[in-house]
Amino acid sequence: MRFLKGHGTENDFVILPDPDGELDLPPARVAVICDRRAGIGADGVLHVVRTKAAPEVADQADRAEWFMDYRNADGSVAEMCGNGVRVFARYLISAGLAAPGEFAVATRGGPKLVRLEADGDVRVDMGKPVVLGESVATVGGHEYTGLHIDMGNPHLACAIGDPVAQLDLSHQPGFDPRVFPTGVNIELLNAVGPRRALMRVFERGVGETRSCGTGTVATAVAAAHLAGESTGTWNIEVPGGHLTVTLDDDTSYLAGPAVIVASGELTL
Numbered sequence: 451m452r453f454l455k456g457h458g459t460e461n462d463f464v465i466l467p468d469p470d471g472e473l474d475l476p477p478a479r480v481a482v483i484c485d486r487r488a489g490i491g492a493d494g495v496l497h498v499v500r501t502k503a504a505p506e507v508a509d510q511a512d513r514a515e516w517f518m519d520y521r522n523a524d525g526s527v528a529e530m531c532g533n534g535v536r537v538f539a540r541y542l543i544s545a546g547l548a549a550p551g552e553f554a555v556a557t558r559g560g561p562k563l564v565r566l567e568a569d570g571d572v573r574v575d576m577g578k579p580v581v582l583g584e585s586v587a588t589v590g591g592h593e594y595t596g597l598h599i600d601m602g603n604p605h606l607a608c609a610i611g612d613p614v615a616q617l618d619l620s621h622q623p624g625f626d627p628r629v630f631p632t633g634v635n636i637e638l639l640n641a642v643g644p645r646r647a648l649m650r651v652f653e654r655g656v657g658e659t660r661s662c663g664t665g666t667v668a669t670a671v672a673a674a675h676l677a678g679e680s681t682g683t684w685n686i687e688v689p690g691g692h693l694t695v696t697l698d699d700d701t702s703y704l705a706g707p708a709v710i711v712a713s714g715e716l717t718l
């Protein structure tokens with residue numbers, strides 16, 4: 451079957467166009483596709499299905515023509531992917547399946563409005579982050595307290611004093627499974643200037659990635675909390691590049707590059 455490969459600040463995805471939703475994607479198959487040696491290699495799969503062909507989001511069909519059926523590299527299903535939805539929008543536009551401008555994409559976390567910006571970046575309205583309290587992540591024997599933030603998917607964003615560049619994120623950080631029974635995406639951040647933060651992330655279902663869109667919004671919320679603010683535009687530096695997050699009273703926006711880099715035939 452045909453595939454494409456794309457990324458947003460090096461959070462990379464295999465794109466599988468399947469308008470009628472005929473493709474069977476058990477976790478083992480997704481894991482092989484995402485395997486960087488045995489497969490194509492990616493942090494996740496963007497399965498492109500017409501919303502009306504996907505019963506689980508059929509209620510969004512009047513808002514969004516296309517459903518981003520997102521899968522993590524281990525084959526697990528996630529509610530939302532901020533970089534994924536931006537790459538998904540780039541694919542729809544480049545394939546002539548959506549007109550440049552503003553349109554909605556259906557996700558398990560509800561419809562998301564995406565927009566192609568004049569500078570070529572793709573922006574998405576991520577909705578209002580919900581802060582649910584505090585919890586603790588353990589990395590390399592150190593405990594870091596952070597904010598539990600619901601972005602459609604679960605996040606624990608920890609502003610820390612130690613330099614994030616020196617953390618060992620080769621293993622799953624510890625977290626409280628009573629707070630996060632379905633796992634959690636863990637962001638570690640250094641607030642380094644006015645409305646600027648450095649972030650690393652350990653994603654649920656993947657491991658350390660070079661960027662995470664929902665995670666950068668959670669990071670902006672945690673950095674704003676630290677600064678005693680709740681609105682404004684934050685620059686978030688991740689290992690794979692740079693994203694901007696705008697927080698306002700009602701919602702949040704994530705903007706940055708999203709590109710398609712390859713296409714080919716996949717033997718399943």
Ligand SMILES: N[C@@H](CCC[C@H](N)C(=O)O)C(=O)O
Nearest residue numbers: 528531532533603662663664
């Ligand atoms: N990389 C994504 C988040 C993907 C889903 C996440 N791993 C989860 O399981 O919730 C992003 O850009 O937001």
